Amino acid sequence: MAMKKRWIENGTFVTMDETQPVVKGHLVLEGDRIAYIGEAHPGALVDGADRMNGSGLVFMPGLINTHGHAAMTLLRGVADDMVLQEWLTTKIWPMEGRYTAQDVRWGTSLAALEMLKSGTTSFVDMYDHMDEVAQVVEASGMRGVLMRGAIGLCPEDVQREKLAEAVQFARSWHGKANGRITTVMSPHAPYTCPPGFIEQFVQAAHDLDLPLHTHMSETAAEVERNVREYGLRPVEHLEKLGFFSRPSLVAHAVHLTDDEIALLAQRGVGVAHNPASNLKLASGVARVPALLAAGVTVGLATDGAASNNNLDMFDEIRLAALIHKGVSGDPTAVPALEALRMGTVYGAKAIWQQDRLGMLKAGMKADFIALDFEQPHFCPHTDPVSHLVYAGNGRDVRHVWVDGEQVVDNRRCTGLDEEKIRAEAQHCYERLISAI
Amino acid sequence: MAMKKRWIENGTFVTMDETQPVVKGHLVLEGDRIAYIGEAHPGALVDGADRMNGSGLVFMPGLINTHGHAAMTLLRGVADDMVLQEWLTTKIWPMEGRYTAQDVRWGTSLAALEMLKSGTTSFVDMYDHMDEVAQVVEASGMRGVLMRGAIGLCPEDVQREKLAEAVQFARSWHGKANGRITTVMSPHAPYTCPPGFIEQFVQAAHDLDLPLHTHMSETAAEVERNVREYGLRPVEHLEKLGFFSRPSLVAHAVHLTDDEIALLAQRGVGVAHNPASNLKLASGVARVPALLAAGVTVGLATDGAASNNNLDMFDEIRLAALIHKGVSGDPTAVPALEALRMGTVYGAKAIWQQDRLGMLKAGMKADFIALDFEQPHFCPHTDPVSHLVYAGNGRDVRHVWVDGEQVVDNRRCTGLDEEKIRAEAQHCYERLISAI
Numbered sequence: 001m002a003m004k005k006r007w008i009e010n011g012t013f014v015t016m017d018e019t020q021p022v023v024k025g026h027l028v029l030e031g032d033r034i035a036y037i038g039e040a041h042p043g044a045l046v047d048g049a050d051r052m053n054g055s056g057l058v059f060m061p062g063l064i065n066t067h068g069h070a071a072m073t074l075l076r077g078v079a080d081d082m083v084l085q086e087w088l089t090t091k092i093w094p095m096e097g098r099y100t101a102q103d104v105r106w107g108t109s110l111a112a113l114e115m116l117k118s119g120t121t122s123f124v125d126m127y128d129h130m131d132e133v134a135q136v137v138e139a140s141g142m143r144g145v146l147m148r149g150a151i152g153l154c155p156e157d158v159q160r161e162k163l164a165e166a167v168q169f170a171r172s173w174h175g176k177a178n179g180r181i182t183t184v185m186s187p188h189a190p191y192t193c194p195p196g197f198i199e200q201f202v203q204a205a206h207d208l209d210l211p212l213h214t215h216m217s218e219t220a221a222e223v224e225r226n227v228r229e230y231g232l233r234p235v236e237h238l239e240k241l242g243f244f245s246r247p248s249l250v251a252h253a254v255h256l257t258d259d260e261i262a263l264l265a266q267r268g269v270g271v272a273h274n275p276a277s278n279l280k281l282a283s284g285v286a287r288v289p290a291l292l293a294a295g296v297t298v299g300l301a302t303d304g305a306a307s308n309n310n311l312d313m314f315d316e317i318r319l320a321a322l323i324h325k326g327v328s329g330d331p332t333a334v335p336a337l338e339a340l341r342m343g344t345v346y347g348a349k350a351i352w353q354q355d356r357l358g359m360l361k362a363g364m365k366a367d368f369i370a371l372d373f374e375q376p377h378f379c380p381h382t383d384p385v386s387h388l389v390y391a392g393n394g395r396d397v398r399h400v401w402v403d404g405e406q407v408v409d410n411r412r413c414t415g416l417d418e419e420k421i422r423a424e425a426q427h428c429y430e431r432l433i434s435a436i
Numbered sequence: 437m438a439m440k441k442r443w444i445e446n447g448t449f450v451t452m453d454e455t456q457p458v459v460k461g462h463l464v465l466e467g468d469r470i471a472y473i474g475e476a477h478p479g480a481l482v483d484g485a486d487r488m489n490g491s492g493l494v495f496m497p498g499l500i501n502t503h504g505h506a507a508m509t510l511l512r513g514v515a516d517d518m519v520l521q522e523w524l525t526t527k528i529w530p531m532e533g534r535y536t537a538q539d540v541r542w543g544t545s546l547a548a549l550e551m552l553k554s555g556t557t558s559f560v561d562m563y564d565h566m567d568e569v570a571q572v573v574e575a576s577g578m579r580g581v582l583m584r585g586a587i588g589l590c591p592e593d594v595q596r597e598k599l600a601e602a603v604q605f606a607r608s609w610h611g612k613a614n615g616r617i618t619t620v621m622s623p624h625a626p627y628t629c630p631p632g633f634i635e636q637f638v639q640a641a642h643d644l645d646l647p648l649h650t651h652m653s654e655t656a657a658e659v660e661r662n663v664r665e666y667g668l669r670p671v672e673h674l675e676k677l678g679f680f681s682r683p684s685l686v687a688h689a690v691h692l693t694d695d696e697i698a699l700l701a702q703r704g705v706g707v708a709h710n711p712a713s714n715l716k717l718a719s720g721v722a723r724v725p726a727l728l729a730a731g732v733t734v735g736l737a738t739d740g741a742a743s744n745n746n747l748d749m750f751d752e753i754r755l756a757a758l759i760h761k762g763v764s765g766d767p768t769a770v771p772a773l774e775a776l777r778m779g780t781v782y783g784a785k786a787i788w789q790q791d792r793l794g795m796l797k798a799g800m801k802a803d804f805i806a807l808d809f810e811q812p813h814f815c816p817h818t819d820p821v822s823h824l825v826y827a828g829n830g831r832d833v834r835h836v837w838v839d840g841e842q843v844v845d846n847r848r849c850t851g852l853d854e855e856k857i858r859a860e861a862q863h864c865y866e867r868l869i870s871a872i
Binding site for chain 1: 714
């Protein structure tokens with residue numbers, strides 16, 4: 001059977017490919033791949049293709065959310081503006097403690113809706129009841145980098161159970177849904193996992209040939225505690241436990257010394273930068289210009305909706321472009337294009353898929369989005385990169401394709417029932433809130 | 437003739453009125469005022485009223501943008517991520533130097549479209565060719581606090597001409613359009629106006645019984661220069677020139693000492709806080725928690741689109757709630773409700789209209805907006821204030837009323853021709869860009 005072909009003409013394409021950054025012309029997708037992108041007519045390639053007029057739209061690679069906890073959408077707006085420990089112990093943990101598989105299902109479905117409609121095509125998810133998450137990813141058409149995140153502050157038999165669950169999940173889902181699902185091993189954080197528990201995850205990652213992900217150096221207090229308990233700052237601590245011997249991604253990395261940055265660069269560790277969450281929880285401002293200068297791959301992320309409180313990656317891109325200028329006093333810090341790279345190409349590299357995601361280029365996976373540029377805030381039409389970063393927003397996204405399939409068509413998710421999901425999520429929330 | 441009446445039922449109203457913060461029920465508007473808001477049925481008051489079902493919508497006071505240069509929308513995305521002086525001298529000033537009255541007309545029309553569609557009902561505008569701006573405000577149905585901003589780095593006869601123009605404009609438009617237009621006297625900034633020129637504006641403000649507005653202490657360099665040239669920091673300098681003897685509003689106020697904050701509080705000076713612009717131009721982060729603690733009225737603002745690059749006040753509200761937490765390390769700094777006050781009630785006070793704007797309350801002007809809350813990023817329905825601040829965005833605005841008139845109906849501006857304005861703005865931009 002011939003592969004499905006679609007031909008988009010008259011589009012403006014922000015490719016993130018340095019050989020042709022902005023293309024005004026044509027894109028052809030064939031099956032799950034981009035077959036052609038260029039200004040010249042694609043010729044015979046488009047024989048028999050579905051044809052679409054891309055005029056008035058700006059196309060770009062789908063956004064990659066490199067760290068989060070999707071099911072936490074159920075806790076959106078439950079509690080804000082509180083001191084971290086009080087927020088966790090009086091609000092978040094009591095509600096999360098009551099989560100069932102159904103809550104994870106509907107909370108993740110809600111997250112998938114919100115992410116797809118705002119242009120995110122791939123997301124990293126660390127949570128519990130991950131089979132539910134994987135099923136939502138499968139149904140939604142999104143791409144997910146999934147892991148059972150394990151907290152090790154528990155008896156050894158419970159630790160063993162969690163590790164076994166994480167391994168079982170990683171093994172059964174890796175590569176599923178035409179490769180849209182990949183899996184990762186993930187001890188939650190150095191401050192919630194004893195060293196031996198982390199080492200078991202590292203060993204499992206070696207055995208399964210999978211990458212590793214964890215939270216690291218989010219707050220100054222956590223770094224101090226690591227030094228107090230283990231005599232090392234978190235980067236050296238994880239290095240000593242062998243964590244960076246695997247392809248690895250650390251979330252937050254707000255509090256880093258120059259030496260730590262150098263070590264992350266040397267070991268090829270990716271960083272998931274969560275600007276909104278770090279600001280909202282008052283964790284601080286990550287040293288992103290220094291990380292980028294050192295050659296560390298920095299992706300962007302929303303974190304969970306309880307500490308953001310939205311999953312719109314355009315907000316993170318804009319924040320990344322703005323805050324590092326304001327805090328450093330250097331207006332050239334993190335230029336618009338660099339912020340957009342963090343949301344696309346660098347994100348792809350952070351999740352070890354730079355060979356197929358993050359760029360509009362022949363041969364890459366057809367994961368891309370189209371924004372409605374015929375709006376006042378995008379007028380006049382000057383530099384589309386500037387407009388995407390400084391004026392764009394998830395609500396400007398009109399269409400989304402993942403793996404060659406159109407998963408959002410004129411702002412409707414094709415694989416998800418939005419009204420049902422919102423109603424079910426509301427019910428889940430009402431049951432959870434009744435407990436606190 | 438009986439005044440027009442409209443009755444909105446089944447709405448959720450975030451009132452900003454501390455006596456009833458969130459009302460689930462009814463709002464009645466009569467003529468240009470709110471006649472009733474409450475949970476109980478309004479009774480005979482709604483006889484003969486147009487009836488509207490507010491279910492699924494969250495209503496709140498229209499947003500107040502306390503500082504900007506609307507016509508600079510024509511320069512959106514022309515140049516970003518540059519050092520301030522280079523940006524001004526090689527890009528912004530050469531293009532602004534070519535502005536005609538027509539450019540101001542279409543640039544301001546574009547800004548009005550963008551502001552109204554994103555929920556801003558009142559804006560402060562400091563620019564040139566202000567008759568054009570006033571005409572746009574009149575046609576759009578918005579509320580404008582307008583002034584001819586004057587730079588005094590010119591020969592005395594040109595200074596005199598500018599002052600006369602500013603006076604003439606202020607006199608002819610103050611109170612026009614059923615009071616939707618008010619005027620202000622505005623020397624551009626202490627670093628662009630000799631002391632004598634500022635004193636002439638202060639005198640004119642006294643003569644006309646009008647308030648004053650200026651840029652102040654936006655950058656550290658500007659403060660240093662003020663000290664070098666006049667032996668005083670900007671606050672004391674303006675105080676000495678009599679500026680604060682009038683009701684006054686200063687834009688930016690990023691670099692302030694404790695003594696300066698105390699003086700602003702004592703003199704009742706309002707501050708227009710521009711978080712995005714201050715970050716993008718790397719001016720720094722204003723001491724907003726200290727200003728609020730001292731009792732200074734802090735409104736929010738977008739500044740011109742060239743340094744933002746959008747006019748969505750929800751972005752400024754969210755930034756105000758986020759950055760001061762991240763920079764201070766205090767997660768309770770600028771809570772969501774306080775950020776929302778900055779965009780509404782405090783903004784109303786900053787423009788000297790707290791008796792009629794900024795709150796949904798019987799007797800206040802009917803300036804309010806309705807957001808579509810049946811969307812994934814507002815689910816579950818928990819705290820609407822949190823959702824507006826942390827998850828909301830101008831593109832969620834569906835309807836807008838100003839002075840009792842519906843000026844945005846289902847995302848269409850009723851008083852402006854969007855397609856014509858976007859086309860004309862594009863033409864203006866193309867002519868201006870051809871010069872540099």
